[in-house]
Amino acid sequence: MTGPQRTAPATAARRPNTGILVGGGLVALVVLAALVSLVWTPHDPLPVVAADRLLGPGDGYLLGTDPYGRDVLSLLMYGARISLLVGVVAVAVAVLIGVPVGVCAGMSGGRADQFLMRVNDVALAFPALLLAIVLGAVFGAGVGTAMIALGIGAAPSFARVSRSGTLQVMSQEYVTAARAAGRGRLFVAVRHVLPNISGLVIVQSSVAFAIAVLSEAALSYLGFGTVPPTPSWGRMLQESQSYLASAPHLVVWPGLAIALTVLGLNLFGDGLRDHLDPRMEAGR
């Protein structure tokens, strides 16, 4: 990246950009839907109402009903809860495993670093979705297994990002100064390394969150996610497949929910990266 340095005033660089605003807005909408679903949904999303099967939009159901007579809007709101839960837990697991490994590797250097990164390379060869299917086979399918597996699957990428961030911080003079002043490793890690790599970790979190939402949808579609009758967006898509001719709206709504959530998370992550490092703005 060799370009002329952008010399925008510091205040202009701190203003949130369009990506953060639009992406954050979309994510906030999903969070709101999930929160509201805790206390209120237009209809009860769970019981089967045989008389109201496959109704179109309107008729007392804003977005129509599914093959079991359940209200699509209520199911979508409930599904938002599942998607966010899986995303939050998966990211938390990935951060808790990946960041310590990356920081340790970056701070120790030498053989320990090489060893940790080799282990990381082996772990990287197991795609999260495959891991979730295998662990689902071993421990039984369900949201719990899915989100832990997705978290473990995402951890190596966090280790990579934290390691390269740590290496950058460790080469700074203030770290040398802290070490010279007799500060211990733990102090340097907590006081200097973690705050300085937090931006990288947050950006990576929004990427991992988006991947977790996509993966949860795929897993639920395959039957490795939520257990019936708990609805999720992926399960709604699976149930819609037999009715593509008569009720195509059943694909459109959960599909739109997934796409907008992921779009929001990606825009937010990209926006945040540009915000934290304005020089990248022109490149992406």
Add this chain to the structure above:
Amino acid sequence: MIVSMTRRLLVFAGTVLAASAVIFGLLSVLPGDPAEVALGLGASPDELAAQRAEMGLDRPLAAQYLQWLGGLVQGDFGTSAVTGTPVGAELGSRLATTAVLIGSGMAVAVVVAVPLGVLAATHQRRPLGALLSGSSQVGIAIPGFLAGLLLITVFAVQLRWFPAGGWYRTGDGFGTLLGHLVLPALALGSVQGAVLARYVRSAVLDVMREDWMRTARAKGLSPARALRRHGLRNAAVPVLTVGGVQLGVMLIGAVVIERVFVINGLGSMLLERVATRDMIAVQGIVLVLVFAVLLINLVVDLVQTSVDPRLREAS
């Protein structure tokens, strides 16, 4: 050069070995006894013990692992306890189907990504560039299986141009294969194409900022010619890496796409065998998938080094 290649191959072999141990360990400690699966629920304890001895399950785990590994080297993936047939033969034919699917998906992705990314870069800060960047953002947000369901709804159910699923059988013509391939390849490739397009765009943008591109322009080359003559080859290096990673992503994405389109590939085999708890087969399938991902990474690494001489000295 030879030293660095040997080192990479050794690292690759080590990683494969470690991965195989992880897969074996993970699927061996799980609840569920293969001998019980083979004999059914009515078997007596004596029959079970005999079956376990015959399957080698009474031996230490390390010995079982070495035996499995020894078989693998000779292409023997073991015999399924559920179906009683050798796993390796079916793996081969299923893998071929998946390879055709992924190859076509990758072709779609490249055809989508290169023009989209280059145009988005050359039209940066203009409406067309913004439109293309925006549409690739939307494309990334659509999971492949959702794209598949939408494609089926429009092109199979409504328009009836292509079959909604299935695969050709031996004896069917090339046209049948192509007909069954179009929608799954589009579902798999278009989304990955959107991801790839972003990397093409940023690689081309990086290249356009280089001094030697300005020199090429100063020599009197038009922007388009300078890009064709000097820019694209250099932009290809970072894109190649991402393309390789995406091939691995597609391999796993194919597991879901094969379910959507009812294709008898490796992914469907994995799901079928997981459902029947056929762990010997699951071990083999997961190993093949992980091996393929690692092999793709190795090939990308080696190709990248030979395309970009600077990396040769660095390693």
